[in-house]
Amino acid sequence: xxxxxxxxxxxxxxxxxxxxxxxxxxxxxxxxxxxxxxxxxxxxxxxxxxxxxxxxxxxxxxxxxxxxxxxxxxxxxxxxxxxxxxxxxxxxxxxxxxxxxxxxxxxxxxxxxxxxxxxxxxxxxxxxxxxxxxxxxxxxxxxxxxxxxxxxxxxxxxxxxxxxxxxxxxxxxxxxxxxxxxxxxxxxxxxxxxxxxxxxxxxxxxxxxxxxxxxxxxxxxxxxxxxxxxxxxxxxxxxxxxxxxxxxxxx
Amino acid sequence: xxxxxxxxxxxxxxxxxxxxxxxxxxxxxxxxxxxxxxxxxxxxxxxxxxxxxxxxxxxxxxxxxxxxxxxxxxxxxxxxxxxxxxxxxxxxxxxxxxxxxxxxxxxxxxxxxxxxxxxxxxxxxxxxxxxxxxxxxxxxxxxxxxxxxxxxxxxxxxxxxxxxxxxxxxxxxxxxxxxxxxxxxxxxxxxxxxxxxxxxxxxxxxxxxxxxxxxxxxxxxxxxxxxxxxxxxxxxxxxxxxxxxxxxxxxxxxxxxxxxxxxxxxxxxxxxxxxxxxxxxxxxxxxxxxxxxxxxxxxxxxxxxxxxxxxxxxxxxxxxxxxxxxxxxxxxxxxxxxxxxxxxxxxxxxxxxxxxxxxxxxxxxxxxxxxxxxxxxxxxxxxxxxxxxxxxxxxxxxxxxxxxxxxxxxxxxxxxxxxxxx
Numbered sequence: 160x161x162x163x164x165x166x167x168x169x170x171x172x173x174x175x176x177x178x179x180x181x182x183x184x185x186x187x188x189x190x191x192x193x194x195x196x197x198x199x200x201x202x203x204x205x206x207x208x209x210x211x212x213x214x215x216x217x218x219x220x221x222x223x224x225x226x227x228x229x230x231x232x233x234x235x236x237x238x239x240x241x242x243x244x245x246x247x248x249x250x251x252x253x254x255x256x257x258x259x260x261x262x263x264x265x266x267x268x269x270x271x272x273x274x275x276x277x278x279x280x281x282x283x284x285x286x287x288x289x290x291x292x293x294x295x296x297x298x299x300x301x302x303x304x305x306x307x308x309x310x311x312x313x314x315x316x317x318x319x320x321x322x323x324x325x326x327x328x329x330x331x332x333x334x335x336x337x338x339x340x341x342x343x344x345x346x347x348x349x350x351x352x353x354x355x356x357x358x359x360x361x362x363x364x365x366x367x368x369x370x371x372x373x374x375x376x377x378x379x380x381x382x383x384x385x386x387x388x389x390x391x392x393x394x395x396x397x398x399x400x401x402x403x404x405x406x407x408x409x410x
Numbered sequence: 411x412x413x414x415x416x417x418x419x420x421x422x423x424x425x426x427x428x429x430x431x432x433x434x435x436x437x438x439x440x441x442x443x444x445x446x447x448x449x450x451x452x453x454x455x456x457x458x459x460x461x462x463x464x465x466x467x468x469x470x471x472x473x474x475x476x477x478x479x480x481x482x483x484x485x486x487x488x489x490x491x492x493x494x495x496x497x498x499x500x501x502x503x504x505x506x507x508x509x510x511x512x513x514x515x516x517x518x519x520x521x522x523x524x525x526x527x528x529x530x531x532x533x534x535x536x537x538x539x540x541x542x543x544x545x546x547x548x549x550x551x552x553x554x555x556x557x558x559x560x561x562x563x564x565x566x567x568x569x570x571x572x573x574x575x576x577x578x579x580x581x582x583x584x585x586x587x588x589x590x591x592x593x594x595x596x597x598x599x600x601x602x603x604x605x606x607x608x609x610x611x612x613x614x615x616x617x618x619x620x621x622x623x624x625x626x627x628x629x630x631x632x633x634x635x636x637x638x639x640x641x642x643x644x645x646x647x648x649x650x651x652x653x654x655x656x657x658x659x660x661x662x663x664x665x666x667x668x669x670x671x672x673x674x675x676x677x678x679x680x681x682x683x684x685x686x687x688x689x690x691x692x693x694x695x696x697x698x699x700x701x702x703x704x705x706x707x708x709x710x711x712x713x714x715x716x717x718x719x720x721x722x723x724x725x726x727x728x729x730x731x732x733x734x735x736x737x738x739x740x741x742x743x744x745x746x747x748x749x750x751x752x753x754x755x756x757x758x759x760x761x762x763x764x765x766x767x768x769x770x771x772x773x774x775x776x777x778x779x780x781x782x783x784x785x786x787x788x789x790x791x792x793x794x795x796x797x798x799x800x801x802x803x804x805x806x807x808x809x810x811x812x813x814x815x816x817x818x819x820x821x822x823x824x825x826x827x828x829x830x831x832x
Contacts, residue, residue, distance in 0.1 A: 209787045212779075237789035249784040253802025253809065259785075262798065267789035302802075302809065319788060 160224060160358040161185040161208075161327055167218035167383075168207055177203045177214070179383035185327075185376075188355040192369055192394060193362045195380035196402045201362045202246060204380070205331040208360070209243035210236045223327060238270035240326030244316040244333055251303040256315070259303050260285060264322055288321040292348050309336035317348040328352065328359045334368035346371030366398040381409050423458055425478040427451075429580065430550055433481045437553055438526040446535035450549035458543060465541045468722040468754045469693040474662050475636060478580070478608050481551075485577025485605050493598050493628055494819050497571040500556040505581035507554045516564030522555035522584050534586065534614060544640045544666055548582055548610040555583035555611075558597070562590035562618065569596040572613075576635065578605025584612050591618035591646070596816070598626045599641075602659075606634035612642070619646040619673060624811070625653050628823065631660035633688045639665040645705075647673030654811060656820065657692050658685040658827045667696040671705040681811070682711035683804045683824070686719035686751070687831040693722040700733040709740040712804045715751035716831065724756045725770070731762040740770040745777070745803055775803075797832050801825070 161184065168178040177200045185191045195201050207214050208221065210233035220227050228236050251259075265275040276284075289296060292314045304312050313333055320328055330349065334342055349372050353359070361372055369377075369391065377393040378385045379402070386409035387393065397405070419427070430451050439447065458475060459466035487503040500519060501508040507521035525531040535552070537545035556572055572585050581603075589595060599613060609631070617623050631637045637660045645651050657663055669678050678698065686692050698707055711723050721744070729736045744753045757770040777799050785795035801824060808820045 209783075211783055232792065233783060233786035234789055234791045234795070237787055243787050245784070245787075249780055251781050251784070251799070251802060253805035254785075254798055259788075259798075262794065263785075263788035263790055266791060266794060270789065270791075302806070323788065 160187045161360070162222040163219070164222070165219035166207070166216065166221060168203065168214050168216045171213055171215045177383055178207065180219070181380075181384055183378060183385055185358045185360060187358055189376060190353060190359045190361060190372065190374045192374035192377045193360060193380055194364070194377060194394065194397060196406065197364065199380045200383040201380055202331055205243055205329050205362055208241060208329050209233055234266070235270070237323075237325075238267045242320055242323060242325030242328050244320060244328065244330040246332040246335060248304050248312040248316050250305045252305050254303045256299040256301060256303045257285070260299070260319065260322060263319070267323060284322060288318050291351070292318050292321075293344050294318055310338065310341035313337055313341065313345055314348070317345055321348065321352065326357055328357065329362070330359065331362045332364065333361070334363055334365065342368065343371060366394045369394045379405050381406055420458070420472055420475070422475040422478045423472070426454060426547070429478070429481040433551070437551070438523040440527060440529035440532070442529045442532040443526050443535065446532050447550050450535065450537060450546040453537060453546045454550060459541060463541050465695065465724070466543070468724070468756070469664055469691065471543060474691055479578065479606060481580045485579055485607070487575035487577040487603060490573060490575065490600075490602070492569070492571040492573070493600060493626070493823070494569045494571065494596070494816060497569040497598065499571045499573050502555060502572070502574045502581070502583050504575070504577040504579065505553050505583060507556055514566070514568065514570070516561045517566060517570070518559040520557040522557055522586070523553065525557055525586070526552070531584070531586065534584075538668070544610060544638045544664065545612060547638065548584065548612045548640070551580065551582040551610065552584050552612075553582055555585050558585070558587040560589045560593050560595055563592045564590065564595075566593065566595040569598055571598040571600055573600045574602070574609070574611055576603030576605070576607035576609050576631070578603070578607050580608045582610045585614070587613065587615045589615065589617045589621050589623055591620055593618060593621040593623070595621075596624045596626070596813075598628060601627070601629040601631060601637055601639065603635065604632060607631070608636045610638045612640045615641070615643040615651075617643060617645045617649045617651050619649055621646065621649045623649075623651050624813070624816070625651065626816070626820070627653070627655045627665065629655075629657045629659060629663065629665065630823070631663070633659060633661055633690060635660050636662045641665070641667045643669045645669065645671050645673060645676040645678060648675035649673060650677045650679070652679040652681070652811070654820070655680070655682045655694060656685070656823065657683070657694065658823065660690060660692065662691050664693040664695065667694070669696070670699045670701060671707065672701050674702045674704050676705045678707040680707075680709040680711070681807050682709070682723070683807055684711070684713040684721050684723070685804070685824070685827045685831070686713065686715045686721045687717045689718045691720045693724070695722070695724040697726045697728070698738070699728045699730065700736040700738065701730045703732060703734045703736075705733065706737040708738070710807055710810070711742045712807050713742070713744040713753055714747065714800055714804055715744060715753050716747040718750040720752040722754045724758075726758040726760065727768065729759070729761040729763050729766055729768060733763050734765045736763060736766040736768065738766070738768045742772045744774045745800060746774060747800065797828065800832075801828050
């Protein structure tokens with residue numbers, strides 16, 4: 160479903176290269192964990208997949224269902240089924256969360272040639288999804304992410320993911336800032352979305368999240384490259400020994 | 411008014427003088443009112459203010475007011491559904507209070523023509539200084555309006571809407587509002603209509619001690635109308651006044667806000683939203699006086715300017731020498747959406763006390779790229795995402811009002827404006 164081939168990318172403003180020849184393949188139904196020390200390029204990778212303009216791809220390609228996404232803007236990628244759960248969801252004063260959900264959902268439906276959802280149907284879906292994530296409806300009347308706690312923001316990201324039903328989910332450090340109860344709720348939400356026709360890229364610094372979202376494959380990112388791939392046991396190995404051994408190997 | 415000699419009158423100035431000559435005998439008022447009208451007219455005969463008058467520097471009335479419609483309204487106006495559901499509506503149609511005074515517990519309403527006829531409003535017709543062109547125009551021509559008197563201790567159950575609907579001619583109204591002590595009330599001043607009207611409207615609000623008043627001005631004149639509004643308020647001890655101003659229409663608009671924090675512990679909040687489009691000119695000018703110790707104020711004005719529209723915000727805060735512990739903050743933020751759009755901001759602090767916390771800031775901003783990316787990453791196309799963020803820029807001012815039904819009603823009007831101009 161996702162094929163990243165020899166990807167090189169740099170920060171557009173400064174020209175600093177962050178991704179340096181990255182290769183990664185994630186199949187439909189697969190949950191791939193991306194691990195790595197700070198500064199290895201994990202978040203940059205997530206932004207490039209979502210289409211953020213601040214990064215410039217200088218070489219290589221990103222294929223989604225066999226087609227390059229590099230010429231697509233973020234909205235087109237989202238409509239095609241790519242979803243990024245942000246590490247730091249943005250607070251947007253003045254945009255009511257519910258209104259945002261409606262506009263986003265219907266924008267994607269429109270891009271796919273589907274009819275817009277009627278308000279009662281939308282409310283029903285939001286209520287169901289919110290209930291399973293322990294999100295109170297009152298929270299959704301507030302402006303988007305404004306005044307939400309760290310945990311509420313992360314749950315709101317998963318709520319959006321549940322509603323939008325993307326095909327490729329990229330979760331950037333979804334565990335950061337969560338206590339153990341919130342982590343369990345979020346992980347349950349993510350696990351409920353695992354399906355044979357959906358792929359997930361779970362970016363995390365710690366193994367903790369992977370106890371709750373058990374990956375099929377684990378990839379270690381270092382200096383903008385995948386330096387080691389394996390199954391879920393690789394995550395435990397990293398937890399026990401740290402990144403040092405792998406990093407030395409790569410160097 | 412500026413006293414410079416104007417030998418050649420502009421068509422607008424000539425039309426005003428002619429209208430007064432024709433109409434003055436028909437306008438309501440006892441002898442003392444007639445004297446005030448004549449005095450005001452003498453001031454007007456000196457000419458409309460130009461850019462050489464400091465307080466009118468950005469709004470040169472002599473140049474901008476190209477014509478004035480005849481006094482007689484051939485137009486037609488009808489009572490509209492109120493901005494807030496369940497409001498008591500006091501209509502003014504084509505410049506005249508319409509219908510019987512409604513019943514509302516603890517509140518007395520009277521048409522202003524009665525208070526002109528008995529002379530009780532005469533003193534209030536004196537303009538506030540040489541540059542008070544709006545006060546003078548209104549004093550000369552005022553025909554009617556509604557007087558609102560809220561008794562001490564009344565929690566007014568329903569919002570009161572003062573609804574001024576012009577019909578394409580001239581409409582000059584006055585809105586004296588007396589709020590007693592310990593009152594809670596919401597008042598909406600609605601300025602709207604159809605056609606190229608010429609409107610002056612002067613509201614005088616006295617807020618008693620320990621009262622809490624929300625006053626909302628919704629100005630939605632058509633893009634052919636001239637609207638000159640003035641809001642004067644005096645705030646008593648430990649009283650709170652929140653003034654919300656939304657300018658979303660008009661060809662030539664000036665809304666003046668003159669507030670005196672005269673009771674210790676009083677608080678004034680101004681929230682302003684200017685939505686400016688087309689080939690129009692809109693001026694929001696505030697003068698706030700902190701005259702006693704321990705008073706606070708905060709002003710937040712947000713502007714969205716598109717097309718060839720020009721906007722002005724002048725905010726002047728005077729902190730008098732005895733007004734120690736004044737806490738005043740003023741901010742004006744503007745989003746310019748087209749190359750031809752213009753906005754001028756002039757914040758001024760004049761502080762004579764030495765133990766105060768006062769500040770002001772003015773910015774011209776662009777849409778936040780991170781916000782744009784976040785919305786687009788959810789599948790919202792760039793144009794729609796930008797629209798949402800522009801609307802959000804001003805909606806966040808509205809959301810600071812505490813009452814949810816009021817927030818929703820104002821956001822609906824905002825939404826409508828963006829639907830028409832976005």
